Amino acid sequence: MKINSYNEWDTLREVIVGTVDNMTIGLEFSDSKPVSHALFEKAAKIAKKAIPDWYKNEVSEDINDLCKIFTEFGVKVFHPTPYGSEKLFCTPDWCARGKDIYNVRDIHLVVGDKVIVSPSATRCRYFEPNAFYDIWYHYFNEGFTWITAPKAKLAGTYLTPYYQQGKEIITKEDILHRKLSGGRGEKWHRLTEDEILFDAANVVRFGKDLIYLVSSTGNHKGSKWLQSILGEEYRVHTTSAYRSSHIDSTILPLHPGLVLLNGARVNSENCPKILNNWEKIYFSDVAPVPQEEIDFQKNVRDKVYHELSKLGIETDLNHISSPWAGLNVFSLNPQTVLVHDKQTKLIKKLKEHKLTVIPVRMRHCYTMLGGLHCSTLDTVRDGGLESYFD
16 A cells, blocks of 8 residues: 555554564763763663563563554554664764664654654664664555655754743643652753754644644754645644643544543643634543552662663653553544553543544553554555645
């Protein structure tokens, strides 16, 4: 089939699903110090402690179960190919090692018959697109437009914290987040506008209209570049409804006229105006982050993070997905949606809106930093380019 996916809900035919094969922890080394072989080997050995075999096996089991659901619906499944993420690489400005290829939506944006490779602000993901080359060349014979954004330098300091009069901003969302995450919070920052930076997962698609989140993983310059690439046929709308990372636990359309919104972040005042006439499901009553995930984060990942940090090495091991990862749903078609099985209240709410819900086990979506929508990338859906707001 040819690449064809214009929105988040049309009937799914082909999809890419993440993998933990050859999984590694992304490492980013200080750009002011040379990286010796001894330091790299020591860091790699320490980082390996954060992904024990039992953990990878459970993540893999859940991926396989998800793929069985796709197969039962006649969907063809692809997986990215391990790409040497365990090796050290350097640019003129810094050195890093790659990470896992689990959250496949983060770097690639499919818009119709276009595949757009985004310029991520995360250094260790610089060569992650290589893992998808076998898939894109599979589609190449049928023809599609393959666009890579300008490679960002990512030199120096391109992250700035959110502060107001010298004090960190604490919102109602932050308080609720900590309540549902065993007291854990998030560190907030924004991107500078020196170069084009964004993750593909900062974007959700509504046919001719796309909503782009300006956040810690996407700046205004990125939205301007995306509009220039897509041209007048599309309209890129920006929102700042959420300060950190990606949009797909904040705004996700379920089918024309119905959108799922994170009620802890989105309200009638900051909801994108193009959604004014759509029915909105404001939802924030998600299940807490499982205690098993919090314990694994505290007893394993945090400890490895601090051990590496003492060596001057940055990782994302101090991060755990917010409880709103439960809103990270994925549509098989306009009537059927996949939902994390722990989100019983959300499942009930979606059923009230006449949707068929398929619960999916995702035991480690919080520590893997991505739910169902993050770990999948739809490449072929039925339907064509339409406007849902004219």
